[in-house]
Every structure is written in structure tokens, then in C-alpha cells.
Amino acid sequence: MQIKLPEHIKQLKSYQPGKPIKELIAENNWEQTAILWNNENPMGSSSKAKESVIAAFDGSNFYPDPQSLVLRTKIAEKLGRTYEEVVVGNGSEGLLLNIIKAFCDGDDELLTSSGSFVIIYIWAKINNTPLIQVPLTSDYRFDLDSIANKITSKTKVIYLANANNPTGAQITKKELASFMKRVPASVLVVLDEAYFEFSMDLDPNFPDGVALNYPNAIVLRTFSKAYGIAATRIGYGIAPAPIISPLLNVKLTFEPGNLAQAAGIGALDDHEFLDKTLQNNNTGIQYFYSQFEEMGLNYIPSFANFVMIDFGTADRVNALFEKLKSEGVFVRPLGGSGLPHCLRVSVGRPDENQYFIKKLKEIL
Ligand SMILES: Cc1ncc(COP(=O)(O)O)c(C=O)c1O
Structure with a gap:
């Protein structure tokens, strides 16, 4: 190609999702499957979100509300904030x-840990923002002391995932409070x-970032996981209005679309779906722990809808993944997250969890 790409764009690789699951299922004669690799909601999607999306489709000939006022107000009311303190987007990754x-x-730098949500490293590169990474602790937790020690006059944004993906580890209230004391207001x-x-x-x-209400923090949450609408792409952020307002200025004019906004509006009322999801997750996590203990596996206690297991070597993980x-059974080897000796499994429905455990036991 004659057209020269900027160096930082040249280094990017597009997301390689592999063959679509539907195709793989059609090609194989599996007695059962377990789709446990993307931390998705195994209970399906909120039915209230669906009704709301269907109702919103009429009117799709008009551009959506660029301010997403109904959804922002609804989130704000739920969290005891004003809509000026809420932004919604194309998923929390958006x-x-x-x-x-x-x-x-x-020269503004982004400071974070290695072994966290892979998208943050990609977004830094896309924006040509220098990225400073601190290793995880030996027990796979964010090393907040080392992160605080790395803050310089160039540090602009610090990214913390709580709970962290892919480790599932938590930053406790106490750890977060002492860390925030060391972060300058700028x-x-x-x-x-x-x-x-x-x-x-x-x-x-578990620390509730919204309730803690730090003046220099933005809390990101999503409808993708607990409400089962990952494909509609809707997430939200809560922060003081001066942090929210520039985010409204840089977003795409009509981001998010009307169906995504509607899905979020409907989902927020779906307490029944949320309860069902949480109950399934809690039971699934406990089941995994008891089975992993029985098998003598080294797992990391999780505060999310997945569990990471340390298998010691990348070869062992890759062989397990393929088998x-x-x-x-679809699980996630974590080479892409810099943890090639670890594997992440999302909590599925009981039948999926049992099938995974059965196959894992047979293979091991
Ligand atoms: C830590 C973390 N943040 C953000 C996201 C992205 O969520 P969304 O679907 O809202 O973009 C994920 C998805 O896996 C995640 O693990």
C-alpha cells in the first residue's frame, strides 16, 4: 500500500474471534456444549429490555436522542445522582x-496494571497514549502500592478494574481508600x-465506586453482563459533571443508538432477571470452587461471573483448551492477557457447568 500508516496504527491487530460458535456447533456432533469463554450471561437476555427494544424500533427512521436523556435520568435516579453526572456509551469499552x-x-500517560482488561491496552495504542504497566502481585491482585509509586507529572489517567478481568480479583474498600489518598486531584x-x-x-x-463518590474518579458499569444484553452495546459512567461533560463532546453524535438506549431503559426495571442471573452465578461459582478443590486446582477466588485457574504452564493450558x-467446551486461555499459564472459565447454566467439569475431569 502506498498510503503510509502512522507507526502506532501499524502495530494494531484486529480482534480474531475464530469461527462463529453456531458454525462450529453445526460442523460437530457434540452431545452438549458449554459456551464459557466471554463472561456472557448464560440466562439469556432481560425480557424487559427486549420489550423496550421492540417498542423503540418504530421511530428508527428518526435519529435518536443524542443526549440519551431518558436513560441517563433513569440511571441517575437509581443511583441518587443527576443526569449531568451520567454518561452512556457504546458499551463500557466505548x-x-x-x-x-x-x-x-x-505526553499524557495512562497508568495501569498488566494482566487486566485487554481493551484498555488497545485503546491506549489507538490514541497513541503512552502506557505504563505495573505487574500484578504474585497472587494475581492489582499492586496498588507500585501503581501509586509510578505516578508522575505525566500521569493523566489510571485504569483499575474492580473486579479485575481476567483474574476475578477484588480491590478492597481499604486498599482503594489508601490508594486514592495517594492520587493527585489532577x-x-x-x-x-x-x-x-x-x-x-x-x-x-465490595467497594461501591458510585457510593464512594471520589471527585477525580469515573465509575464504569455495563448492561452487557448482569442484564444479558452484550450485543446491544450499552454501558454507562458515573462521575462529577465536569468529568462527564467532555465525554459528551467527544462521543459520536448519535452514540448510543435508539435500540441500545431502549434496551438499557427496559433492563433497569428487570429485577426478576437480575435476581435469576445472580442466583445462577452464585450457585455456579460455589460449584466450581468445590469441584476445583476436589481436583486440587489452583483457582483465584472471584468477585465476578468467571473464575481463573493457574495451571502452571502455557503448554498445559493450550492442550486443555484444545481438548x-x-x-x-469453550473456555479462555489467557496468553493474550500475559497470563499464558492460566485459563478463565465463565459461569454457565448448571448443565454447562457440569458438562465442563465432567470433560475437565476426563481430560485431567
Ligand atoms: C473489565 C471489563 N470492562 C469492560 C468490559 C466491556 O463491557 P462492555 O460490553 O460494556 O463494553 C468488559 C467485558 O468483558 C470487562 O471485562
Whole structure:
């Protein structure tokens, strides 16, 4: 190609999802499958979200409300905030990109841990923002002391995922409080709480970033996980209005679309679906723990809808991944997250969890 690409864009690789699951299922004669690789909701989608989307389709000839006022107001009311303190986006990953676009310029650095949500590293690269990474601790937790030690005058945004994906580990209230004391007011902390509903259900003492209300933090949450509408792409952020307002300026004019807005509006009322989801997750996590203990596996206690297991070597993980896949069990090897000796399994329906355990036992 004659047209020269910027160096940082040349280094990007597009997401390689592999063959679509539907195709793989059609090609194979599996007695059963277990789709446990993307931390999706195994209970389906909120039916209230569906009704709301169907109703919103009429009117799709008009552009949607660019301010998403109904959804922002509804989220704000639920969380005891004003709509000016809420932003909605094309999933929380869309908001992450908008945060970097809005706040990082020139030498401004993004500081985070390695072994976290892979998208943050990609968004930093797309925006040509220098990325500083601190290793996880030996027990796979965010090393907040080391992160705080790395703050310099160039640090603009700090990204923390709580609970962290792919490890499932939690940053406790106490750890977060002492960390935030060390962060200057000129640095924006992103508290990514994509798994918040699961975290709170698994540990009532889990830090609630919205309630903690730090003046220099934005809390990100999503409808993709607990409400089962990952494909509609709708997430939200909560922060003081001066942090929200630049995010409204950098977003696409009509982001998110009307169906995504409607899905979020409907989902928020679906307490029944949420309860069912949380109950399934809690039972699934406990089942995994008891089985992993019986098998003597080294798993990391999780505050989300997945569990990470340390298998010691990348070869062991890759062999397990391939063998499980050949049996219709889809889990996530974590080489892409810099943890090639670890494997992540999402909580599925009971039949999927049991099938995974059965096949894992046979293979091991
Ligand atoms: C920590 C974390 N943040 C954000 C997301 C993205 O969520 P969304 O679907 O809202 O973009 C994920 C998805 O897996 C995640 O694990």
C-alpha cells in the first residue's frame, strides 16, 4: 500500500474471534456444549429490555436522542445522582475509548496494571497514549502500592478494574481508600466495575465506586453482563459533571443508538432477571470452587461471573483448551492477557457447568 500508516496504527491487530460458535456447533456432533469463554450471561437476555427494544424500533427512521436523556435520568435516579453526572456509551469499552480521547493528549500517560482488561491496552495504542504497566502481585491482585509509586507529572489517567478481568480479583474498600489518598486531584481514576452486580452479590462489603463518590474518579458499569444484553452495546459512567461533560463532546453524535438506549431503559426495571442471573452465578461459582478443590486446582477466588485457574504452564493450558474445545467446551486461555499459564472459565447454566467439569475431569 502506498498510503503510509502512522507507526502506532501499524502495530494494531484486529480482534480474531475464530469461527462463529453456531458454525462450529453445526460442523460437530457434540452431545452438549458449554459456551464459557466471554463472561456472557448464560440466562439469556432481560425480557424487559427486549420489550423496550421492540417498542423503540418504530421511530428508527428518526435519529435518536443524542443526549440519551431518558436513560441517563433513569440511571441517575437509581443511583441518587443527576443526569449531568451520567454518561452512556457504546458499551463500557466505548466509554473507555472516549475517556482516553477526551483526557489524554501529547505526553499524557495512562497508568495501569498488566494482566487486566485487554481493551484498555488497545485503546491506549489507538490514541497513541503512552502506557505504563505495573505487574500484578504474585497472587494475581492489582499492586496498588507500585501503581501509586509510578505516578508522575505525566500521569493523566489510571485504569483499575474492580473486579479485575481476567483474574476475578477484588480491590478492597481499604486498599482503594489508601490508594486514592495517594492520587493527585489532577489525575483521573477509571474504576471499571463491569461485574459490579456479581461482585456485590458475592461480597456485600465490595467497594461501591458510585457510593464512594471520589471527585477525580469515573465509575464504569455495563448492561452487557448482569442484564444479558452484550450485543446491544450499552454501558454507562458515573462521575462529577465536569468529568462527564467532555465525554459528551467527544462521543459520536448519535452514540448510543435508539435500540441500545431502549434496551438499557427496559433492563433497569428487570429485577426478576437480575435476581435469576445472580442466583445462577452464585450457585455456579460455589460449584466450581468445590469441584476445583476436589481436583486440587489452583483457582483465584472471584468477585465476578468467571473464575481463573493457574495451571502452571502455557503448554498445559493450550492442550486443555484444545481438548475441551474438541468436546464442545469453550473456555479462555489467557496468553493474550500475559497470563499464558492460566485459563478463565465463565459461569454457565448448571448443565454447562457440569458438562465442563465432567470433560475437565476426563481430560485431567
Ligand atoms: C473489565 C471489563 N470492562 C469492560 C468490559 C466491556 O463491557 P462492555 O460490553 O460494556 O463494553 C468488559 C467485558 O468483558 C470487562 O471485562
